[in-house]
Amino acid sequence: MRKLFRKLAVTITAIAMVGVVGFSASVVAGGSDLEKGKKLAFNKKKGNCLACHTMTGGDMGGNIAPPLIAMKARFPDIAVLKTQIEDARIKNPASFMPPFKPHGILTDKEINQVVKFVHSL
Amino acid sequence: MKITMTATIAALAFSLMPFTAIQASPADDVKAFQGYFTNKYKDTKLDDYVNGIYSIDPASRKQWVEIEEFPPYELVVENGEELWNKPFANGKGFKDCFKGDIADMRAKYPHHDDKSDTIVTLESDINKCRTDNGEKAYGWKKGKIAAVSAYVAYQGRGKDIAVKLPSSEKELAWYNKGKTFFYAKRGQLNMACADCHIYNSGNFIRADKLGPALGHPSHFPVYRSKWGSMGTLHRRYAGCNKNIRAKPFKAQSDEYKALEYFQTIMSNGLKWNGPGARK
Numbered sequence: 001m002r003k004l005f006r007k008l009a010v011t012i013t014a015i016a017m018v019g020v021v022g023f024s025a026s027v028v029a030g031g032s033d034l035e036k037g038k039k040l041a042f043n044k045k046k047g048n049c050l051a052c053h054t055m056t057g058g059d060m061g062g063n064i065a066p067p068l069i070a071m072k073a074r075f076p077d078i079a080v081l082k083t084q085i086e087d088a089r090i091k092n093p094a095s096f097m098p099p100f101k102p103h104g105i106l107t108d109k110e111i112n113q114v115v116k117f118v119h120s121l
Numbered sequence: 122m123k124i125t126m127t128a129t130i131a132a133l134a135f136s137l138m139p140f141t142a143i144q145a146s147p148a149d150d151v152k153a154f155q156g157y158f159t160n161k162y163k164d165t166k167l168d169d170y171v172n173g174i175y176s177i178d179p180a181s182r183k184q185w186v187e188i189e190e191f192p193p194y195e196l197v198v199e200n201g202e203e204l205w206n207k208p209f210a211n212g213k214g215f216k217d218c219f220k221g222d223i224a225d226m227r228a229k230y231p232h233h234d235d236k237s238d239t240i241v242t243l244e245s246d247i248n249k250c251r252t253d254n255g256e257k258a259y260g261w262k263k264g265k266i267a268a269v270s271a272y273v274a275y276q277g278r279g280k281d282i283a284v285k286l287p288s289s290e291k292e293l294a295w296y297n298k299g300k301t302f303f304y305a306k307r308g309q310l311n312m313a314c315a316d317c318h319i320y321n322s323g324n325f326i327r328a329d330k331l332g333p334a335l336g337h338p339s340h341f342p343v344y345r346s347k348w349g350s351m352g353t354l355h356r357r358y359a360g361c362n363k364n365i366r367a368k369p370f371k372a373q374s375d376e377y378k379a380l381e382y383f384q385t386i387m388s389n390g391l392k393w394n395g396p397g398a399r400k
Contacts, residue, residue, distance in 0.1 A: 051326050060328040064321050092346075094320065097312040105309060 024051055024103025047114050049107060052096070055121050064096060068121045075119065082115045147286045147296055147386060157319065158335045170336035173395045177323055178330050194271055194344040195316045196349045196397040204265060209254045215269070217384065218250035219301025227277025227393050231284065231382045233375045235290045240295055242379040243270055244353055261372035262356035267342040271351060274342065274395030281395055282339060284386045302376055303334075308367025314380075324328025341396030347400060354381055 014088030031039075041049040042058055055068040075081035083090060088097035100106045106114065145153070159167060167178050175182040203266045219226050230243040246270050248258040259266040287296040303314045316328070320335035325331075341354040345390075348356075355372035358380060364371040370376040 060325075062325045062327050064324045064326060096312065098312070103309045103311060116209050 020111060033113045033116050036110075037115070038111035040106065040114050041117055046110065047100070049118070050116070055118075068118055071119050071121045078115065078119050081119055082111070085115055086111060086117065126130070133208065139213045147293075150300070151286075151387060153391055155335060158322075158333050161323070162333070168391055169355045170333060170388070171391050172337040172395070173267060173336060173340065173399065176336070177333060181330070181400075188398050192344070193346075193398055194342075194351060196276045197268050198271050198396065201268035201270070201275075204375075206270050206274055209251070209256050211254050214277045215250055218246070218253070224282065225272065225277065227284065227395065228280040231378065231385055233285075233289075233295055233382070235289070235291065238291050240382045240383060242373065242378060243273060244355070245373055245378075247273075261353065262359070263348075263350055267351040267356075268351055270342045271396040272395065276372070277393050278395070280393050282385060282388050282391045284382070284389055286386065286389075288320065289332075295352050295379050295382055296397070297385065298375070299311055299379035299381070302380045303383055308362065308365035310365040310367075312365040314361070334387070336388050336391055338381060338392055339388055340391055340395045340399075342395060343397040343399045345399050351396065378387035 012099070014075065031082060039046075039059065041047040041055070044051070050058045050061045051057065052062040052064035053066065053068045054063065075084075086101035087099045088095040089099055093109070098105055101108070132252075155167065158170065162177050168275070169176040172182075172185075175185045182343055205215050213379075227243065230246070231240050233243050244266055245262065247266060250259070289292045303374050306313045306316070313332065317331045318337070322331050322333040341357070342351050343357070344351050345357075353372065355377045358377050359369035359372065
């Protein structure tokens, strides 16, 4: 009887784990570019924009760089924003901002998603 | 024609001016480095910078003062004292290498050794003493080396940080190597020591306030809560380099020795206060 319970417990745990993994995978895979961009911007190992910039929706944003707000007014041309995110050294060679594109911190696809999100703020 | 000539000469002289200004002496560097912070944080006294972030952040200082009541490095210092007094297999011990009053030891490092043209650190001399006496060198970043270093630092608390300013060509080469390391951007994230700990000291990186570079080396080795153990200055350097996604150099590499030399010179005039406790 006890053996049966143990087997049952193992099976249930296994099913639960598959479920969780499957679910989180679908969360990562799904969603619009805007949502993906937001995740990348908050992720410490990816964009990590929150480390230096405060923005709506993110906790404990840093104050090293300007808050990301009214972005459409500040960057009417989204291409200018994209260049800034890709390589901030073009405008300011001493910039503290990591060169996301030339240093391969984010892929082109990821940069496009981050740009879409940041422009929406 | 004459006017044009004069104008050209004047223009040339002006264009050359910045270059002459770059050739600052180490003494000028110390003045500028310390002046930057004393000007930025009017409420912090110069001798308080040895307390790192807590010298500019009253909020976290309270917690730290409480931690210091029962310092997490206390047992490590005791362990270091035991190792200091324990004879090697040949009957000799650290006391035979480090002659004189132990209270004066910490303040003797780092220094430039002309004969070997290198920067001698407390940790490099601890291990040299061991290998000279037929013992195996300690690991460089934590464990026993940090314990012995902590004991020596503890005994040397309150002594002046007074590294002899570089003047010979060799000394200046080491100094400039360390200075360049400090100000050069590196790693995938393209950041310099100075980016965080000079220009952005006092700013928040997410929820963490960035500490000032002035006084950095004074309190090492440190017990870091994040590590859950004691580590040397070079262990911390390696961690910093990993954070900015740069390949860390080895502890006691020329790069880190030069950086320690430069940083300690920038803290000349403060007091040694190791070992420390940090987040």
